Amino acid sequence: MSAHRIAELTAPEVASRLAAGAVAILPMGSLETHGPALPMGDYLVAEEIASRIAAAALLKGADALIAPAIPFGGEDFFAGVAGGITLSVATLTAVIEEMAEAFIKTGTRRIMIVNGHAGTIAPADAAARSMRHRHGVIIPALHLWREAGKLHGELGGQPITFGHGGDPVASVTMALKPELCRPEAARAREGSVPYLGVPPTGFGAIRAHGVEFAVPMWVEEVAPGGVAAPDPRGANAAHGGRIVEQLVAAGASICAQLRDHAP
Numbered sequence: 001m002s003a004h005r006i007a008e009l010t011a012p013e014v015a016s017r018l019a020a021g022a023v024a025i026l027p028m029g030s031l032e033t034h035g036p037a038l039p040m041g042d043y044l045v046a047e048e049i050a051s052r053i054a055a056a057a058l059l060k061g062a063d064a065l066i067a068p069a070i071p072f073g074g075e076d077f078f079a080g081v082a083g084g085i086t087l088s089v090a091t092l093t094a095v096i097e098e099m100a101e102a103f104i105k106t107g108t109r110r111i112m113i114v115n116g117h118a119g120t121i122a123p124a125d126a127a128a129r130s131m132r133h134r135h136g137v138i139i140p141a142l143h144l145w146r147e148a149g150k151l152h153g154e155l156g157g158q159p160i161t162f163g164h165g166g167d168p169v170a171s172v173t174m175a176l177k178p179e180l181c182r183p184e185a186a187r188a189r190e191g192s193v194p195y196l197g198v199p200p201t202g203f204g205a206i207r208a209h210g211v212e213f214a215v216p217m218w219v220e221e222v223a224p225g226g227v228a229a230p231d232p233r234g235a236n237a238a239h240g241g242r243i244v245e246q247l248v249a250a251g252a253s254i255c256a257q258l259r260d261h262a263p
Helices: 011-019 043-058 089-105 118-135 144-154 169-176 237-261
Strands: 023-028 064-066 111-115 141-143 200-202 205-208 211-214
Touching (some): 011 064, 023 237, 043 064, 043 144, 043 237, 089 111, 089 118, 111 237, 144 169, 144 237
Parallel strands (some): 023 064, 111 141
Antiparallel strands (some): 200 205, 205 211
16 A cells, blocks of 8 residues: 555545645656557656655655656647557646635645646646636646756766657656556567658647648658657666666655645
8 A cells, every 4th residue: 555645545544644734746647659568557656756756755754645647648749540549739738727616615825737748738737727726726836847858968878778669768667667567569660651751850740841830640651650769779777776866866856835825
């Protein structure tokens, strides 16, 4: 039994800890393709990082409780993936807002988002702004892959492994959920097809005359088989562990700041 997961605790214990100032952590991710070597549910990784943040926060004298994860991302490049489920941006924003409202209504004003999906960044940030306007509650959001992407190079990650279907998600998942990974199935990127006659320059972008244009795309158009990284086969658990260590330390620090400074 976890000491931090709300679903595994009794209601009186949860109420007591929240009343004493525990931070409510809202993990979220997606159910999508990450290629042939990685599980579809990256929300599982967000949950695990949230759990480690809560444990590390205790060392700083800050308590934290973890809500059940939102497992579905906002509708973006991954709509239509077999087995994947996405929510409209409006629906996902409303779900995040109502999760936050559930805590605020019972007096909890220390809330943090741990988000493991790029398509949830905009809904999470919109929900946080709404809570600030309506209740004066400040909800920090840790967008895992955006920050892990910065840490990838800083911590010695290879440029060739970087991208969807590769790092940083691959190494982090191998570190946290090795039993769900199939590294032997990893493969190099296949060539993407031209989009409006030119090659994609990334998820949702093409370039003409040195100028980038945003365009709506599906994953198979830019990352066939879910792999956009040039060659993810160099991803490894040791590298992922270093990234996780940084993310967890940062999250625990913000829990302590919420303990001391949340309005």
